[in-house]
Amino acid sequence: MALPLLLTGPPATADSDDTALQAAFAEAADRYGVPEGVLLAVSYLESRWDGHGGAASVTGGYGPMHLTDAATALAESTARGHHADGTEDPRGDDSRPLPAADRPGADSATDAVPAAARTPAATTLPRAAALTDIPADELRTDEAANVAGGAALLADAQRALGAPASDDPADWYGAVAAYAGAETREAAEVFADDVYDVLATGARRVTDSGQRVTLAPVAVTPDTATADALGLPVGGRDPEVECPRTVACDWIPAPYQDLGGGDYGNHDLADRPDSQDVDYIVIHDTEATWETTLDLVQDPTYVSWHYSLRSSDGQIAQHLRTKDVGWHAGNWYVNAKSIGLEHEGFLTDPDAWYTEAMYRTSARLVRYLARAYDIPLDRQHIVGHDNVQGPTNANVAGMHTDPGPYWDWSHYFELLGAPFHATAGPRGGLVTIAPDYDTNSPGYVDCGSPGRQCPPHGSGAVRLHTAPSHEAPLVRDIGTHPGDGESSTGVNDVGARASAGQTFAVADRSGDWTAIWYLGQEAWFHNPADAPTAVNARGLVATGRDGAATIPVYGRAYPEAAAYPPDVPVQSVVPLAYQIPADQEYAVGLRTDSEYYRAVTFDPAEHQVVRGEEYYQIQLGHRIGFVRAADVELRWSGS
The missing domain is CATH 3.40.80.10 (Peptidoglycan recognition protein-like)
Structure with a gap:
């Protein structure tokens, strides 16, 4: 079920009209004879009404209606997949290293974007330009023009199906399904069903350009038979x-x-x-x-x-x-x-x-x-x-x-039916990170090239400092940055970052700031009462046993040496470099028996699973970690 969104987002400037986009939807709907609710719902599913500053999507789509011009946007793309970059071994098993010549980094695939750019689904913007006489550049960059182009495409799809323009949203199911550009009936209907779900539930938000847009709920039972005329294969x-x-x-x-x-x-x-x-x-x-x-x-x-x-x-x-x-x-x-x-x-x-x-x-x-x-x-x-x-x-x-x-964890978990919410009072021993995505914009660099400022954008992450001040240095991560440990504001640097939904033990509070235990240190983030970036929580925490100086933390929960049978080589269990004082607390995620899956041969009959002592998963920093149950004690952190 679609969830109504809170009316939040980037504030409009004092001299701007923050209802211009809403008016553009009404005008385009009237001009092309498309029910306004249908037009709004299609746009919401495509972009949540965001214009993205005229930038293209990964599939070459532009603007609130996601009008596609893949030949323009993607012809020079050379991306080969994120596993092909960096030093990470995706298998992550040092008992069976991947042959370097044959694994990620080799030119094992070519980019097929130019061929894909010629399909009808990848060329809706040129078609919209022909239908509206609006120049292609304007359709890419002007939100109102883009909405008009999307309305023209919907009206054209309705005509192509032999259906008359209608004020009843129920009659537009086939045209909405066509808008998806899907290759199968199933895919087209999934898109259309979601559009009508949005229409029935309604939505409201402030877009990335500060425009306030509202879709009032519309009770409608779509005529799904109108999709028959699309003639899409049903497999x-x-x-x-x-x-x-x-x-x-x-x-x-x-x-x-x-x-x-x-x-x-x-x-x-x-x-x-x-x-x-x-x-x-x-x-x-x-x-x-x-x-x-x-x-x-x-x-x-x-x-x-x-x-x-x-x-x-x-x-x-x-x-x-x-x-x-x-x-x-x-x-x-x-x-x-x-x-x-x-x-x-x-x-x-x-x-x-x-x-x-x-x-x-x-x-x-x-x-x-x-x-x-x-x-x-x-x-x-x-x-x-x-x-x-x-x-x-x-x-x-x-x-x-x-x-x-930029992944919106809060929205994702709303769609999962498990939204982040407070489970404790104002002095809860834990906090769950939960900034408002649309208004939270920490600012990052290294987008496109080293040092290049990323465009202002909503984010589900908060930045972590060594003291309760925006001017204080970022917390250090000696694992991610071996040597000096210095974190940065790079978009790929997770060393001083906590993301929506992650739960941490509270170390301290001071005014509008909250400190959490993070990689063995106090990490402060801005959390004002009038615009909170976290909610209070309760749950289990792990802390060091009496008499211990530190808590060893591991990157994998592997068994102790005595658990291995003679025919399985013992895998090393070496703590990570992070020094975690025993009196600190870390939120416990799950309990697990240690396991090692021995799979180094093509024949799965030779694979084995070795099990050993108990571990707990903790929220160590931005990344998870594992602690041996024998090294910690659990406490309930509530209030």
Whole structure:
């Protein structure tokens, strides 16, 4: 169900008209004979009414109506997927290193954007220009013109279906389905159903340009038969697909192939949950276009994940059975116990658009998987790739940082039906980070090139300082920045950052500032009462046992040496470099038996699971960590 949004967002300037966009929707609806509610609902699903400053989406779409001109926007794209960059080993298993010549970084796929740019779905902006006589440049950059272009496309789709213009929103279901540009009836109907869900629920918000837009709820039962005239193919689902019926989902398998010399790709066959519990769902972004993403996951010399989600309409492709283990998180312990979801987008480009359509289908998929594997809907189990810890000290600095500070965790969890809310009073012993995404804009650099300022944009992250002042230095992260430990405001730097939904133990409070225990130090963030960036919480915390000086923290919950049978090499269990004083407290995420999944051969019959002593997962910093139960005691932190 769509959730009404609070009327928040960037403030309009004193001399601006913050209702101009609302008026543009009314004018375009009247001019082209489209019900205003339908036009607003389509735009909300495409962009949540944001114009993104005239920047293009990852699929070459522009403006509130996501009019596409992929040839202009993407012809020079050379992205090859985020696993191809950096030093992280996506498999994250030092007992079976990936052959360097054959793994991420090799030119194993080419970008297919130019071919994709010629499809009808990728060329709606030129068609809108022809229908409206509005120049293409104006459709890209002027929000009112863009809305008019979208209205003209809807009206044209209605005519093409042989249906008359109508004031009744129920009559426009087929035209809305056509607007999606989908290739199958199922995908088109998922888009249309979501539009009508928004229409029935209503929404209101302030856009990224400070425009106040409201869609009043409209009670409507759409005439779904109007989609028949689209003539889109209706295909049965592949029996391998594991997706809810409310999403469009294809089976595009990743290869399990013997490459010779003991090398194989690009995943491991397993039997979860019988072999191991699935505790995590890991949220990634692709750092590549849809076509490139699909090329890469089908390359046996690359790596793998379970699902990919398309930005434009939320279309899902499943690549692995969920019982099998993908190579995606950079930490073998997490890989063996997780399902990986890749979302088309670019974390350093906030206007690459994590679309509403993609958020909604992703949330449906996560709810489905969470029910199937009994995974709690919280940020201790639904984690970003940027929250996954390096398995050893040598790996921490090279871990990936997607989906980044522009992923809207608060909205995502609203769609999951598990919104972040206070569970304790004003002196709660824990806090859950929960800034207002639209108005929270910490400011980042390194978008596009080193040192380049990122465009002002909403964010679900707060910045952490060494004292209660914006002028105080950022907290240090000796793991992410070995040597000097100095954190930065870089969009990829997670060293002094806490994100929406993460829960931390409170270390102190001072006026409008709250301090949390973070990487062994007090970390302060601005949390004023009139615009809070966190809510109070209660729960379990881990602290050091009496007599201990520090709490050893690990990047993976591996068994002790005595747990290994003679035929399985013992895996090292070495604490991370962080020094955590024993009197500090860290929020506990989950309890787990230590496990090591031994999978170094192509034959899954030779795979083994070794289990040992108990661990707790804690919120160590921006990334999670693990502590041995024998090293800590648990306390209830409430009030």
